[in-house]
Amino acid sequence: MRILHIGKYYAPERGGIERYTQALAEWSVARGDAVAVLCHQRAGIRERAVETIGGVGVRRAGCIAAPLYTPLSPSFPFELARALREFRPDLLHLHFPNPSCFFALTSPHARRLPWVVHWHADVPPDSNDWRLRSAYRIYRSFEQATLRRAAAVVATSQPYLHASIALTAWHAKTAIIPLGIADALPEVPKxxxxxxxxxxxxxxxxxxxxxxxxxxxxxxxxxxxxxxxxxxxxxxxxxxxxxxxxxxxxxxxxxxxxxxxxxxxxxxxxxxxxxxxxxxxxxxxxxxxxxxxxxxxxxxxxxxxxxxxxxxxxxxxxxxxxxxxxxxxxxxxxxxxxxxxxxxxxxxxxxxxxxxxxFLLETSARRIDALYRSVAPNS
Known part of the structure; x- marks a missing residue:
């Protein structure tokens, strides 16, 4: 299978979503799949970059700023079109929250593919930050359009799914798959x-x-x-x-x-x-x-x-x-x-x-893989 992940950032950037996405992508590569990632550079780095990390092809679109934790990348839709054309994925794995994922809605090529939406977190509509509350009024329509288009949605726990207003209408196509991490070699304490x-x-x-x-x-x-x-x-x-x-x-x-x-x-x-x-x-x-x-x-x-x-x-x-x-x-x-x-x-x-x-990576990744094959059975 050929899998294209779309996320905010990727290794070596730090964060739980980034660490899990990397582990999942490299697990898929190890079992024989072709995997690519489309993400952003750090804020202020405007040049695109292409590299391979752990067998995963990583494309980073230039980013001019990141207000409200949101990367602003005018080149992202062009990088998405290029990734779809050159990598030829069988499905898209969209990691939310990330407004850049909405560009898939505008792409005829992307819309022909099955989408798995990985719901890592809500954008809180009741945030203490008025800017975030205001932005969410616009964001929500695109968020719901993406969820409507998705072949499947992944939530990381039952409590989060039940509390998520954004996912209320989509429980029927949501799978609960907790995150996982792999065994690690013991380290010498410091x-x-x-x-x-x-x-x-x-x-x-x-x-x-x-x-x-x-x-x-x-x-x-x-x-x-x-x-x-x-x-x-x-x-x-x-x-x-x-x-x-x-x-x-x-x-x-x-x-x-x-x-x-x-x-x-x-x-x-x-x-x-x-x-x-x-x-x-x-x-x-x-x-x-x-x-x-x-x-x-x-x-x-x-x-x-x-x-x-x-x-x-x-x-x-x-x-x-x-x-x-x-x-x-x-x-x-x-x-x-x-x-x-x-x-x-x-x-x-x-x-x-x-x-x-x-919470082993192997358990989580196998369930994600089964979900991939259920939405793209001919790949």
Whole structure:
């Protein structure tokens, strides 16, 4: 089969969607499929690029800016036409949210192909940002037109599907296929990534954006003793978070690692005692980083976000601890519970077992592959 993925970004860009798309694409290549990806350059890089990564042909359209997390790429429809002409896919795999996917609606070539829409997250119509609320009024008509045209839709958890207003009319053609990650070789821990000191080594990984709730995590840390925090990631709130750490007098207990290579990130999980995901809203649709923590056998404390997949990934009090989002006091109490080494070990072991049973890449990819062949049976 010849599969064309259309997404916002792709490796080496960081993010849960990007990491999963890469793993899925390379899995398909390994089983004999031809796979290509059409995505964007980073904002400000206007030149197109073509390369091969892990056997996957990657085309990046130039991007002039990315307001409201939306890449602006005037050349994207031309790159789509070129990819369709040169790669000749049997189906399109569209990763949402991504307005550039809407160009497929305007392409007669694309419309002749079956589409699989991978619903990673909603665009929140009730966002606190008025610009996003206003833009969604326009976005929604194209979003619904794409869902109407899709042969199949993939949601990553039952709770997210049921809470999604956008998917309300499309349950009949939606498959629930959780994300998955592959086994990884054990890494040599690098405790030096953490601030000097004793106590619980707590890890948090993600884009430094407002909805990730790192400010709440920092406030929670101020209520605790003997906890050292390592934050991995980059983003628009980096300076603000560093300033908050300094204002709370936590410079000696919080370290910012920036973006890490896959090897160094695996080492960070191996060296951590526990993991925290303090996200605030359904922008955290699933939490791929939770799977990485579970794979490493690390107990996690995470936000129990209504309508998100986080509570589906973490089985409260069995594989981790769930706390109300945005509540620094509750988050601090959850972290304090993880200072109990026996509890951490029990939750970590159960989490690793749950990952193996439900969230392996092989399981997820095989279900996606079966879906491909059901919508493009003659390929």
């Amino acid at each position: 405790p030096s990534l953490w601030p000097a000191g004793t106590g619980l080594r707590l890890l948090a990984v993600g884009r430094l954006s407002r909805y990730k709730g790192f400010n709440v995590l920092i406030e929670a840390l101020g209520r605790l003793h003997d906890v050292q925090l390592l934050i991995v990631g980059e983003g628009e709130c980096a300076a603000e978070l560093r300033a908050l750490v300094h204002a709370r007098g936590l410079d000696h207990r919080v370290a910012f690692a920036g973006a890490l290579s896959d090897e160094d990130l695996a080492s960070a999980y191996a060296a951590a005692d526990a993991f925290a995901l303090p996200s605030l809203d359904r922008g955290e649709a699933f939490g791929l980083v939770l799977l990485e923590a579970m794979r490493a056998g690390r107990a996690a404390v995470a936000s129990d976000i209504a309508g998100s997949g986080v509570g589906f990934v973490i089985d409260d009090a069995i594989t981790g601890i769930l706390v109300p989002p945005g509540n620094a006091v509750a988050l601090a109490e959850g972290i304090a519970r993880l200072q109990d080494e026996r509890l951490r070990a029990r939750l970590g072991d159960a989490g690793r077992q749950r990952w193996r049973e439900h």
